[in-house]
Amino acid sequence: MNRADVIIIGGGVIGSSLAYNLLNDGFTGKIILFEKDCLYEFASTPRSAGGFRQLFTTRVNMELSKYSLQIYKNFEKTMEVDGEEAEIDFKQRGYLLLATEEMMSQFEKHLKLQNDNGISSQLLQKQELLNIIPELMIDDLSGGLYCAESGYLDPYSVMQGYIKCSKKLGAEYIYNEVDSLLIDQDHMKGVCLADGTEYYAPVVVNCAGAWASFLSEKAGLPLPVVPLPRQIFHFDVETHLKKHLPLTVDPTGVYFRHEGGKYISGYAEEIEPKIDFKWRRSAFIENIWPILAHRIPNFEKLKIERGWAGLYDYNTKDQNAILGEHPSMNGYYVAFGFSGHGMQQAPAVGKCLSELIRTGKYETLDLTPLRIERFTENQLVQEDAIY
Ligand SMILES: Cc1cc2nc3c(=O)[nH]c(=O)nc-3n(C[C@H](O)[C@H](O)[C@H](O)COP(=O)(O)OP(=O)(O)OC[C@H]3O[C@@H](n4cnc5c(N)ncnc54)[C@H](O)[C@@H]3O)c2cc1C
Incomplete structure (x- = not known):
């Protein structure tokens, strides 16, 4: 009863993509996924x-995006369950990074890297930005880096698509909290739940997102x-924009896009790490609104409808x-x-991790640059495009 071949901790988009890919790739063992x-x-x-963007600068992130794009383009049909399509509302309206004069030379380098890696990004000059967002205030801009086939999608639906297909293929979801990892010297034995029940498996994959490092640390x-x-x-705004927005990132880091007929926006706030789900209207009024109003005059008159953190x-x-098996713990993946780009990478991560677990090596993409050992080997993945 309490035995499996693979235990996955966390049933978000990453854990569920992994469960789906393992089973879809022909894994016949028993998979139990715990979700608290x-x-x-x-x-x-x-x-x-x-x-969803492909505007990265490291080969590994570009490859993850290119693969995931192909999956997301066909997701609705591929992930159909019992005749019901998996709608994910993927809007390929583009991804646009606005640039000041100082940023342009950096974006030229990024453009070359992306084009060399088969990504069809373009460097737009100042006036060309108006073809994409006619209302844009361009006085302090020199141009932008743009990728037309990127955009945005509904993450909840992507996750549900993976969950439904995983369950259909035989993954067992148990809604309970994992308290700790069970270890026998240098290999994984299983997990202990918060209610004290133990489950055993030779392979345990930690996909617990923002809580994952606590579990790992507890196990040493x-x-x-x-x-x-x-x-x-x-x-919402009083006067709507003429065209649908790409996901647009201002040089300040504030980003915005359409959400249905309205808009969402966010930014990389400087804040202490903690578990906190409070959203503050004041953060929008003080830090985001002035930037939005400056960049698009239609955003001067707006009404905040809701927020979340x-x-x-x-x-x-x-x-x-960070992906792969732990170098000092056999069976612990x-x-x-x-860090803010997991949803878009989930299809490729699930596929490649499934290969690593089933066959011991990556086949579709080489994700070894993301291995755990990179921290001790001083081989960090230096990605310039982090937002
Ligand atoms: C505001 C915001 C904006 C973002 N924007 C983007 C974006 O535009 N594009 C993009 O690609 N990414 C974005 N991200 C990042 C993206 O959401 C994450 O990288 C991705 O969702 C990670 O998926 P996950 O499955 O690892 O984590 P999660 O979705 O958090 O899933 C982990 C699951 O593990 C469960 N869990 C944790 N601990 C335990 C335990 N002990 N036992 C059992 N279950 C456990 C949790 O309940 C959770 O359901 C954004 C994130 C935030 C917060």
Whole structure:
């Protein structure tokens, strides 16, 4: 009863993508996934901005995005269950990074890297920005880096798509909290739940997002990831924009996009790591609104309708995912530390981790740059495009 071949901790988009990919790739063993929050009230996935971009600068992040884009484009049909399509509302309205004069030379370098890696990004000059956002205030801009086939999607629906398919293929979801990892010297034995029940498996994958590093640390296997609060604000305006927005990032780091007929916005607040789900209207009024109103005059008159806060599983060393088997614990795999770009990488991460667990090596993409050992080997993944 309490035995499995693979135990996954955390049923957000990462854990559920992994469960799906393992089974879809032909894994015949028993998979048990533990999820402590059956409504996903505090999970990061449903609280994400849903942005999808390929505008990265490291090969590994570009490859993850390219693969994931192909999956998201066909997600509705591929993930159909019992005749019901998995709608994810993927709007390929583009991803636009606005640039001041000083930023342009850096973006030229990024453009070359992206184009060399098969990503069709473009460097737009100042006036060309108006073709995309006619109302944009461009006086203090020189241009922007743009990728037309990116955009945004509904993260909750992506997660539900993976959950439904995983269950259909045979994954067992148990809605209970894992308290600790069970270890026998240098290999995984299983997990102990908060109610004291033990479950055994030779492979345990920690996909617990912003809570993952606590579990790892408790087992004496610390990794440099902390929970970092991020807020999102939903607003409406008096005068709407002529065209749909790409996911647009201002040079200040404030980002905005359409959400249905309205808008959402957020920014990288400087804040202490902690578990905190409070959103503050004052943060929007003081830190975001002036920037929005400056950039698009239509945003001068707006009404905040609601807001929310979620947690980044923030990798303090290089802000990128940590993936793979722990070098000093056989059978202990991790997939966390995504730092704000996990939702978009979930399809590729699930696929590649499934390969690593089933066959011992990556096949589709080489994700070894994201290995745990990079911290001791001083081989950090230096990604310039972190927002
Ligand atoms: C405000 C905000 C905006 C974001 N915007 C974007 C974006 O635009 N694009 C993008 O790609 N990414 C974005 N992200 C990041 C993205 O949401 C995450 O990288 C991604 O959702 C991580 O998925 P996950 O499955 O690892 O984590 P989660 O969705 O948090 O899932 C982890 C699950 O583990 C469960 N869990 C934790 N501990 C235990 C335990 N001990 N026992 C059992 N279950 C446990 C939790 O309940 C949770 O459901 C954003 C994040 C936030 C907060």
